Amino acid sequence: MRFGNILLLACLVFSCSDKVAEKKATAPKPNIILIMSDDQGWGDLSISGNTNLSTPHIDALAQNGVSFQNFYVQPVCSPTRAELLTGRYAAHIGVYSTSEGGERFSLEESTIAQIFKNAGYKTAAYGKWHSGMQPPYHPNARGFDDYYGFASGHWGNYFSPMLEHNGAIVKGDGFLVDDLTNKGIDFIAKNQDQPFFLYLPYNTPHSPMQVPDEFWNRFENKALKMKYQGTEGENENFTKAALAMVENIDYNVGRLTQKLKELGLEENTILIYLSDNGPNDWRWNGRMRGKKGSTDEGGVRTPFFMQWKNNIPKGKTVDQIAGTIDILPTLASLANIDMPIEKQIDGRDLKPLILKDSSNWNPRPIINYWQGKTSIRTQKYRLDYANRLYDMDVDPGQVNDLSTSKPVVHDSLVVLKNNWLSELGKYHDNEEPRPFTLGHPDFTYTQIPARDGVPHGHIKRSNKYPNNTFFTNWTSEKDSITWDIEVLADGEFEVELYYTCPEESLDSRLELGFGESRLSSKITKAHNPPLTGMENDREPRMESYVKDFIPMDLGRIKLKKGRAALTLKALDIKGKVAPDVRLLLFRRII
CATH class of the missing domain: 2.60.120.260 (Galactose-binding domain-like)
Structure with missing residues (x-):
């Protein structure tokens, strides 16, 4: 090939590269709406197979986007929230309790809100924060321009309660989840012409079991066809209240998605839905063992749906295990945002699983830990806190212990657990109570x-x-x-x-x-x-x-x-x- 032709080819290549780079630089940044319910089980949705309730709007997020079939959080509220916000295991960043200061994660951590705010996003959080009340732990100090809700772990009244707005005490307006959604819709409308990051950590179906009559009336006298399979005993009235609260969430998710359609924002908005832990009482949950507070499958598996119209596949399901720690790196990757984080995060970018063939995905374990109990989930197995081994493909109820029949798998996971716990010790050496x-x-x-x-x-x-x-x-x-x-x-x-x-x-x-x-x-x-x-x-x-x-x-x-x-x-x-x-x-x- 003559030098002139080579030069021409090189110019064409570089010209194309420049155009790709220019297009990437000028492409609109996707908005982010991140919805997290409180104490909702994996099974508390009709898309999970539960015929006791109907959740068409939440289900539609999975049908119109990507659904992760094996997504894991932590057993209770505050550690899951810390992981979502930082991409790091809560046990690594100072979370050891759900109240009295133990819910706060280290000030050395960068949050998802700070990262998106630094990238030019308007940021807001409306709902239950549960990661520290006083600045610099307060949401306004951790990257959120606007905050409305309550910073504590639970609240005592869901009808026009005392709340706060950016630190000032205010009074809520109506049923709390409806009120939080109103704030979210207003934020979307106000910021429709610029990129925004909206975090909606709803407070239900966490107790107290309060819900408007419109939703309760559907369940009060309803016979539940799908019930908890274990011997612990189900409180059906509690279950009905929880499901009524989930249907209220679904109603509000529908209001949010409708607003995105009205404003023409669907194609430029990533919308995520998940829960923070397993169900808060014994009820149908896909026959899994465990509920809130447990490191067993039922205590830590949650729905995880992501919709981004015309940008990610529609109706795709992902079987590979994933977790809350992956949300930050995944959203940053999808939005083409750099993460200037000094510490190595624990999560991974899930974009290859969302957009591509996942056959080349390198498997890794997910760690569940709470108050000294550690469980390890691999793609196929779960080693529980007592070092019992279960094949999760066929035994979601964790009934048949395979420790003896699968000694190589069992022993390798025990070594992995012990190494993780040993490493965990360095995060807690010489710790003193934080004021x-x-x-x-x-x-x-x-x-x-x-x-x-x-x-x-x-x-x-x-x-x-x-x-x-x-x-x-x-x-x-x-x-x-x-x-x-x-x-x-x-x-x-x-x-x-x-x-x-x-x-x-x-x-x-x-x-x-x-x-x-x-x-x-x-x-x-x-x-x-x-x-x-x-x-x-x-x-x-x-x-x-x-x-x-x-x-x-x-x-x-x-x-x-x-x-x-x-x-x-x-x-x-x-x-x-x-x-x-x-x-x-x-x-x-x-």
Whole structure:
């Protein structure tokens, strides 16, 4: 070939490459909508084969996109959320509990919201956060431009409850999932002309089992044809409530997808649906063993559907195992976004499984871990926390232990588990309890709830599950409430106390102290509402009931940077009791 022809060919090649690069650079970035339900089992959808309910809108996401048949999360809420947000196993990044600070993941981690925000996306989260309430753990500090919902692990009322909007206390508007969806639809409409990342962590079907009449009426007297197969015993009323709540979610997913169609955004929006763990009670779940809290199959397998009209295959199913840790790298890859992450993430990019023939996919295990129990899922087998081995292709109920008949497989997975646990130790060596943060200089509000406090003396928590509790039975001046606090920067703050108080306790005086700083204030307004929540419960709850707490201005306090106990005392109690205490709200003035 003559040199001139070679040169011409080279020019054509480079010209084509430039055009491809230019097209890639100018192609619109896909919007992302990430929906996660709370305590919904794999089996709580009609597409899973459950004839007890109908979920056509959620099912359509699988029918119009890709469905992962073996997708794994963690056994409870907060670790799954941490993995979704970071692409790293929750056990590697500091999550060890679902309340009292243990739900927070390390500040060294980059989040999916930060990565997409840095790439030019508008970001919002509406719903249950459950990864830390105070900045820098708050969603606004972790990449979300707008946040509306509750940052705790569960809530006490789903009908126009007390919520927060970017740290400020607000009142919800109607049934919570409907309200969150309204916020999401408004966000989509407002940002339709620019790329957006919308995270909708719904709060249902987590208890309390509350749902509007329209959905409950379909189930109240309905005979359930598909029931739990085990011996533990199914509470059918609880099941009906959970399924009614899922049908409400389905209704709201339909509202979201309809809005995308109306705005012409379907072809440029990736929409994902999954749950955060297994079902919150015994009910039909594909005959799998385990429920929420368990590292068995039923506790950690969830639906995972991805729709992106005309960009990913329609109706495709993927059998390869995958997990929450894979969501971040997959979405970043699909959106052509770089991930400038200092630490190696645990997840993998699932794009080859979504877009291509998956025959060349290199298999890997998925680790499920919670409170010392570790289970390993490979493509074919599960080694459970007690080192029993099951063939998941034929034994989803984990009935037949193959440890003896498959010694090579069994022993190799035991070695893998022990190595993983040994490596896990380095993440927890020399760990100390982390304080709750207050007064981040970049944020106006800090909530310090009863959930994070410690009662002393006669004071009691309203329920053993801390997330939505308040302190009560404050009967002595010797009683107090303390919080382990680190003030992040010097400042002056206005402080509000959310409380209730009977008439007889008016003029009781409270003192709030931190280090050498003090402020005190009298209670001048009686407010003694009854406990509520039970009137909306379809099934009696195990968590705390709630009250209508109102704010009281405690005054201003100057706080110095540093760590100490934040202490609320009663200098003088009138009547028999001091106030019931729900939370303190600090607003930075200086």
